[in-house]
Amino acid sequence: MDHSTRSTVTTTMIPATAAVIAVAMVLFTLASGASANGAEDDSITPPPAEWTEAKRGAVEWIDANASQLRQINRKVWEYAEPGMLEYRSADYLAGLLADRGFEVERGVAGMPTAFTARYGSGEPVIGILAEYDALGGLSQKAIAQKSPRIAGGAGHGCGHSLFAAGSIGAALAVADAMDEDRVEGSVVLYGTPNEEGVLGKAYMARDGIFDELDACLHWHPADRNEVPTGETGNDLSSFAVAFYGQTAHSASAPWKGLSALDAVELMGVMSNYYREHLHPSARIHYVILEGGKAPNVVPDFAKAWFFLRGASREMVDEMYERHRKIAEAAALATGTRYEMRLYTAINHLRDNHIASTLMHANLQLIGPPHFSEAEHDFARAIQREVGIEAEGLPTEIEPLRPSKSRDLRTYIGFGSTDVAEVSLITPTVGLLVGSFVKGSPGHHWANVACAGSSIGEKGMIVAAKALAATALDMMEQPDTMSAMQAEFEETTGGQAYRSPIPADVEPPILPNPYESPDWTPGDLDYPTWGSFNWED
Numbered sequence: 001m002d003h004s005t006r007s008t009v010t011t012t013m014i015p016a017t018a019a020v021i022a023v024a025m026v027l028f029t030l031a032s033g034a035s036a037n038g039a040e041d042d043s044i045t046p047p048p049a050e051w052t053e054a055k056r057g058a059v060e061w062i063d064a065n066a067s068q069l070r071q072i073n074r075k076v077w078e079y080a081e082p083g084m085l086e087y088r089s090a091d092y093l094a095g096l097l098a099d100r101g102f103e104v105e106r107g108v109a110g111m112p113t114a115f116t117a118r119y120g121s122g123e124p125v126i127g128i129l130a131e132y133d134a135l136g137g138l139s140q141k142a143i144a145q146k147s148p149r150i151a152g153g154a155g156h157g158c159g160h161s162l163f164a165a166g167s168i169g170a171a172l173a174v175a176d177a178m179d180e181d182r183v184e185g186s187v188v189l190y191g192t193p194n195e196e197g198v199l200g201k202a203y204m205a206r207d208g209i210f211d212e213l214d215a216c217l218h219w220h221p222a223d224r225n226e227v228p229t230g231e232t233g234n235d236l237s238s239f240a241v242a243f244y245g246q247t248a249h250s251a252s253a254p255w256k257g258l259s260a261l262d263a264v265e266l267m268g269v270m271s272n273y274y275r276e277h278l279h280p281s282a283r284i285h286y287v288i289l290e291g292g293k294a295p296n297v298v299p300d301f302a303k304a305w306f307f308l309r310g311a312s313r314e315m316v317d318e319m320y321e322r323h324r325k326i327a328e329a330a331a332l333a334t335g336t337r338y339e340m341r342l343y344t345a346i347n348h349l350r351d352n353h354i355a356s357t358l359m360h361a362n363l364q365l366i367g368p369p370h371f372s373e374a375e376h377d378f379a380r381a382i383q384r385e386v387g388i389e390a391e392g393l394p395t396e397i398e399p400l401r402p403s404k405s406r407d408l409r410t411y412i413g414f415g416s417t418d419v420a421e422v423s424l425i426t427p428t429v430g431l432l433v434g435s436f437v438k439g440s441p442g443h444h445w446a447n448v449a450c451a452g453s454s455i456g457e458k459g460m461i462v463a464a465k466a467l468a469a470t471a472l473d474m475m476e477q478p479d480t481m482s483a484m485q486a487e488f489e490e491t492t493g494g495q496a497y498r499s500p501i502p503a504d505v506e507p508p509i510l511p512n513p514y515e516s517p518d519w520t521p522g523d524l525d526y527p528t529w530g531s532f533n534w535e536d
């Protein structure tokens, strides 16, 4: 895909009411030009956003309803359900939106824990993403020392309970603005399951669930306040591979056995040799999910789970095809049979820079979360416990960076997010709000502790306000929306979205665990969804 300069966007804009954005884009273009000359730390300082009646109303609504939003976070934080098991969280969130008059559709894209909730029937149609899956093994109390709430249970180590509450807060505030006749349009809250499996939005995108959108907003709790820009994250494919062999007595008749474990191990060896010849951005990681039951029985079944990542979709497709050959070779060498199952496949994220500029201006208008000295102390106690610098909580808003395209020769990606798929369907903008300690190690009990405390809640309230303000600006600024769309057309080269997941691949769903009379909270562990039965 061609990501040449975006400066043409500036020239195609209608300057009348998008003047603020146009100025920002000129600054952005200048900053990009400077960066080409080697200056790394270029940033754009967009002009401050203006308060409007609609935005003031939304912020007041969020302040007046802050305790309800905190309760939403608290409930989802306590449910702590990993991907594909978010049955109670999805029920609760969809239920409260339905009670508020949203038109709710459950089980979209073939996933029982996915839903959409719509309010209004006008245009534009603005989407807001919500996530609510937890991480296995990270159960934690809201205290500054490692201490699980439930032994072996899951916890919100990525803060998705806050993500759900903040996004729903924004959607409710926008709905309120529509009731008060301050704006016209529609807001759709997307309940997107299993982000940690990089999965829910990928299937929803493939099935056209986001197609009606004119723009989409999302946020994430973080250790800083920032509107991220540019192309971020890696393209990814996730698949499992199973080998079928034949059991035998490992000592008295090993020649009668065909070891599925041998095949998995050989596959790992071949994959690791292949690694040498990959682009530096490429990442391969795998785990062996099953490798036999006892050494004295030749294992007739073994399976592994792989993540393949790279800087472009083409790169990952090539890696996937090579792994198909590797699996075939491993089966051939061991006389076993293999089956490969694609779990998910995604692209990488592209921000819409005009939308990012708007979001950044609104974040500045609202201001970062203000933490008390007691909250900074709590953060410093966590930081000392974790062994990182005791610098407390983030207090500043990071400057808006230029939206650079990636250079495939030098790009080193990090994680991946299924928000990427939405960003290829409609102009999409994200936001990071300080809700974790500075220097947070990521998926960690420290994040669970913050997400369950007033620290995370303050971040969530700021996120709700910034998302609502940006959505309302979009509803009130048709020229900005046209400019965002023009930028989007340029970013995607006018290509319609094509999902990297083939049409016949089903999402790997898990049954409702609560329907089993003897479930325990410890059952909600990760990666249960990656270990469903084969050949069933």
Ligand SMILES: [Zn+2]
Residues within 6 Å of the ligand: 158, 159, 160, 195, 220
């Ligand atoms: Zn996350």
